[in-house]
Amino acid sequence: MTVSDNTALFEFLLRQGDNALVLGHRTSEWCGVGPVLEEDIALANTALDLIGQTQLWLALAGEVEDKGRDANDLAYFRDPYDFRNLLMLELPNEDYGRTIMRQFLFDAFQVPWLTALQESNDKRVGDIAAKSLKEAMYHLERSAETVIALGDGTDESNSKMQQALEFLWPYAGEVFADDENDVSVASKGIAPLPSSIHDVWNSTINRTFSEACLKRPESQFAHSGGREGFRHTEHLGHMLATMQTLQRSHPGATW
Amino acid sequence: MGMHVQPDQIWQWLENVPDPEIPVISVVDLGVVRDVNTAGDEVEIVITPTYSGCPAMRVIALDIETELAKRGVENLRLTTSINPPWTTDWLSEKGKARLEEFGIAPPRPAGGPERCPLCKSSNVERISQFGSTPCKAQWRCKECLEPFDYFKCI
Known part of the structure; x- marks a missing residue:
């Protein structure tokens, strides 16, 4: 493999890992403060799955980069602009409704995406996708059910879910905007183009929103910058400050 | 000192290594030990995680090392494999029976427990899709009213 091959694959792997890491960390912020005990446990377990996938x-990614960095180095010693996660995933949790809505929008992408990645030309990518897919399917089942239960619940829960959807909507489309790196890994058969997942995602969310009595926003606008790392929101740095403080203050600390 | 043991013997020893979170079943019954190879005095054991973030994996690896060291195995190599991914189909029948005796309903492809592991009633309902560990969900029996763990089916 040439250097450029590895660079595209490395970027691709960072995007997968950083999505799982940033959403996993955000979700873990609910640990101990969930709205009811069962939800607290469910959120903590979802976070644990995501950190495992990370x-x-x-x-x-570290192996492909071949500069001696392992998963911990990549998680704890990179700065905000080195992160390649979707902007939607780094936004603060705000409330339980927004947390669940975001999880649903992500899961609805992740399930068909990981399903397709199982067929990757790179067996290592296919193996991780197959392992993660089982967990993602379980997450989607729960997040979709919860969106429906809250959307089709009381006037108050419906209005909170509608507000969460409208807040998150301008971020939801970022994942489908193919860029050069996507084209590069697609041409090598490592991954499909993210845009090829759009139809399945649309049909999942339309069906769920209809059952949930929620109105899908019409705007086509999508923020961008997270997955390329050129423009993160102000929130990522604050999140990383909390997440990375121990390793940055005491490099190499172990249990 | 070179020690030559057969894989069958290693498998038997591993039956003594309990799952750290569900100590009534062994790591073999749980299906996390995927392969045992021996070459000369070297022993290779391949393990696979149940869930990708399962925190018990480190303890399982340590427990396997400890058990085999006790048996005189000095040259042990533990490798982790995620392909094929772990499935509840790999839980042994003995393991499933022990789970139920312990109060955990064993996994079923139908997606929920067959019956309450305590009073055996089939009148059960789900409380939450998640439970005390990544591999379990919370259910409740509507006859004896006791909550119980259900081993998630994946």
Whole structure:
């Protein structure tokens, strides 16, 4: 493989790992403060699955980069602009409704995406996708059910879910905007173009919103910058400050 | 000192290594030990995680090392594999029976427990899709009213 091949694959792996890491960390912020005990436990377990997936993706990223960085180095010693996660995932949790809506919008992408990645030409990518897919399917089942239960609940829960959807909507489309790196890994058969997942995602969310009595916003606008790392929101740095403080203050600390 | 043991013997020893979170079943019954190879005095054991973030994996690896060291295995190599991904189909029948005796309903492809592990009633309902560990969900029996763990089916 040439250097440029590895660079595109490395970027691709960072995007997968950073999505799981940033959403995993955000979700873990609910641990101990969930609205009811069962939800607290469910959110903590979802976060745990995502952090597990992060370890797989970032370990492979470090191996591909071949500069001696492991998953921990990549998670704890990179700055905000080195992160390649979707902007939607770094936004503060705000409330339970927004947390669940974001999880649903992400899961609805992740399930068909990981399904397709199982067929990757790179067996290491296919293996991680197959492992993560089982967990993602379980997450989607729960997040879709919860969106429906709250959307089709009381006037108050419906209005909170509608507000959450409208807030998140301008961020939801970022994942589908193919860029040079996507084209590069697609041409090598490592991954499909993200835009090829759009139809399945649309049909999942339309069906769910209809059952949930929620109105899908019409705007086509999508923020961008997270997955390329050229423009993160102000929130990522604050999140990383909390997440990375121990390793940055005491490099190499272990249990 | 070179020690030559057969894979069958290693598998038997591993039956003594309990799952750290569900100690009534062994790591073999749980299906996390995927392969045992021996070459000369070297022993290779391949393990696979149940869930990708399962925190018990480190303890499982340590427990396997400890058990085999006790048996005199000095040259052990533990490798982790995620392909094929772990499935509840790999839980042994013995393991499933022990789970139920312990109060955890075993996994079923139908997606929910067959019956309450305590009073055996089939009148059960789900409380939450998640439970005390990544591999379990919370259910409740509507006859005896006791909550119980259900081993998630994946």
